[in-house]
Amino acid sequence: MVKKFDKNLYHLSKVDAVAKIMSTPTLDAVTAASGENFRVKPKGDIDFVPWGSNDNQALELLKMCWNSPTKPRLMDQAKEFILGAGVKLMSVDIDEAGKEVRKLVKNPLLKTWFRRNQVYSRYLELAALSLTFAEIAFIRFSILDNGVVELETIQPTKVRYQRPGAGKPLERVYINPYFGTGRTIRKEDTVSVPIFDPKEPDRYPESIIVLKKAQIGADFYNQGLWWGTKTWTLVDNMTPEYHLGGLTNGYNIKLLIEIDESYFIMESEDANDEETAEKIEKRKTDFMAKMDDYLSGVKNTDKALVLIGDIMGESGKDKKLIRIQPIENKMTDDAYMNLIKQAGVKQAQGHGILPSLAGIAEGDKLGGSGSELMHSVMFQVRYMTPSYRRLLKEPLDSALEVMGYDLESEEYHFTDIEMTTLDANPTGQQAATSNTQ
Secondary structure, three states, X not given: OEEEEEOOXXXXXXXXXXXXXXXXXXXXXXXXXXOOOOOOOOEEOOOEOOOOOOOXXXXXXXXXXXXXXXXXXXXXXXXXXXXXXXXXXEEEEEOOOOOEEEEEOOOHHHHHHHHHOOHHHHHHXXXXXXXXXXXXXXXXXXXXXXXXEEEEEEOHHHEEEEOOOOOOOOOEEEEOOOOOOOOEEOHHHOEEEEEOOOOOOOOOOEXXXXXXXXXXXXXXXXXXXXXXXXXXXXXXXXXXXXXXXXXXXXXXXXXXXXXXXHHHOOOOOOOOOHHHXXXXXXXXXXXXXXXXXXXXXXXXXXXXXXXOOOOEOOOOOEOOOEEEEEOOOOOOHHHHHHHHHHHHHXXXXXXXXXXXOOOOOEOOEOOOOHHHHHHHHHHHHHHHOHHHHHHHHHXXXXXXXXXXXXXXXXXXXXXXXXXXXXXXXXXXXXXXXXXXX
16 A cells, blocks of 8 residues: 655555655655554542543553463463362361371362352452452352352452541442443442452442452552563564564565656656646556565565666766665664563563473573473472462352351362373373362
8 A cells, every 4th residue: 555645755555565656866764653542531420439540450461461472371370370170179287297297178069169150260260360360350259049059250450449438348239331431330230249248248238359369559459460560461463463564565664665756757848837747646656566566575675676777877877767776774683582582581580480380482492301390380389389279279168158158177278280290190180179278
């Protein structure tokens, strides 16, 4: 596509170049990027604490995630490490050496409760994902008429705190699907729910448990730990579009094209004549369109332009009507690849995932040997998941307590699948309970 900016200024959009035709041969190369962020302040008749200055922080985080080719997978991977092999009902005893001994407990009623209420899919999975996303999760804690407890994670983008009075603690939250969207927050679309009271877990038939990691300066909402990788995420997000454009049209402006004005003027034509001037402008536009097509496309990228014609002036000396000069590009393929690699490493670090487990090659190897990978997995589970698991265990403990079970005799604990050597276990794996809860 050719866009004419001025009489002698054309933008060749396919090849990302600008050709300027003047009496003296010149060419301007223009790269312009502009955009505005239209932020709408939250409005409505609900007095809530906004998440971010414009109440759009959570949606901004979410949008950045889904524009990324790697971030959704990194968050899902962090979630899987937290959940491990799931939770199982266990009893905890102390042996003669003073060490904890955990044993599986068989309870058909709780097994049925866990399955029928879809505790894993409705509560645990989304709660763990919310924690990896924003270090906070909102859990609906419902006590039915028959005393059974239901647990369900609410999407964090839909929840806001009710603004507390001066000197008072947070007591309630609002649930509304339009938070952060700029739409009016109306009472008829909003549900107000009390915050769960851990000292009196059966106080409310319906309440919201807030699972929140400790953060400095976060009195209300948390910030995803990966937010520090925002710039690297934007770099990574631009990579696919950049390479698609580069493969189609060439990665850089590589030709300086200088065209003499007289090239478009036929013999005996008067360039000052209005009708003739219109013909000349049409020739320029048509010529630029052909040049744009010729220099673009996967097969034509970086082609040289060849012109055959009469280039002799009246004096018999050469008169260069079109001159093409290559433009050196010092940004090599290696430089581009190193930049992409660094973006991947920084994002993995922001999510607390070791590069080897994030599929990022270190040196000339990907993940190292089986033994190195095994130790990486063990490190990730043992040192990067305990605080998250402790938070996720709290609603399960509260549910058992409200339903009348003795936590001293049975409670839920996270389990893992540990990698082993084949001589120790022919399958290469074995079940393990986590001792870091």
